[in-house]
Amino acid sequence: MRALTAAALAALPGLAWAHHFMGGGLPRTFTQGLLSGLGHPVIGLDHAAFIVAAGFFLASVEGGMWGVLALIVGALLGATLHLAGFALPGAEVGIALSVILIGGLLMARRRIGLPWLAGGLALAGVLHGYAYAESIFGAEAAPLAAYLIGFSLVQLGIAAAAFLVHRRLIATREAWAKLASCGVGAAVGTIGAVFLVINIAA
Numbered sequence: 001m002r003a004l005t006a007a008a009l010a011a012l013p014g015l016a017w018a019h020h021f022m023g024g025g026l027p028r029t030f031t032q033g034l035l036s037g038l039g040h041p042v043i044g045l046d047h048a049a050f051i052v053a054a055g056f057f058l059a060s061v062e063g064g065m066w067g068v069l070a071l072i073v074g075a076l077l078g079a080t081l082h083l084a085g086f087a088l089p090g091a092e093v094g095i096a097l098s099v100i101l102i103g104g105l106l107m108a109r110r111r112i113g114l115p116w117l118a119g120g121l122a123l124a125g126v127l128h129g130y131a132y133a134e135s136i137f138g139a140e141a142a143p144l145a146a147y148l149i150g151f152s153l154v155q156l157g158i159a160a161a162a163f164l165v166h167r168r169l170i171a172t173r174e175a176w177a178k179l180a181s182c183g184v185g186a187a188v189g190t191i192g193a194v195f196l197v198i199n200i201a202a
Contacts, residue, residue: 033139096199106181
């Protein structure tokens with residue numbers, strides 16, 4: 001655990017930089033906004049881990065793709081709140097906790113009704129979307145719109161890919177599906193724990 005904590009603290013500058021796709025500068029064109037929106041959920045390891053785990057978990061839920069939609073809508077709402085000037089204290093800690101929680105749920109393979117799950121994913125999406133908006137705050141209308149489109153599309157693509165892979169495993173190799181759930185859940189939970197340590201120590 002001490003080694004993990006030390007590694008997390010050492011990685012802090014790089015992990016923080018991963019949240020600024022344009023090197024800290026604002027996108028100035030539609031294309032830059034789109035690329036930044038596509039890149040943020042991918043290069044932000046905590047965000048990417050959450051999206052993959054959500055897609056994996058939703059594969060075992062009837063109508064699970066509605067949960068993906070709830071996540072994206074929540075992220076758009078969170079970004080809107082940030083851009084409107086609303087403060088969400090402790091958002092980064094909340095994001096880390098959401099990553100730990102989704103990893104734990106994936107490992108446990110607990111059945112959760114879609115309405116409850118979609119509500120939880122929407123709430124987590126608000127936190128993640130709030131963080132996404134940090135990179136676009138103050139941008140002009142065109143790159144801002146492109147950024148929102150980009151991060152919505154990339155979340156849909158990642159979650160859908162994880163959903164389809166796990167759904168395929170469930171249909172053809174149930175034992176492998178269980179093993180994959182445990183492995184992905186453990187990896188995602190570990191990533192969440194690392195980010196939690198980083199944010200508490202920062």
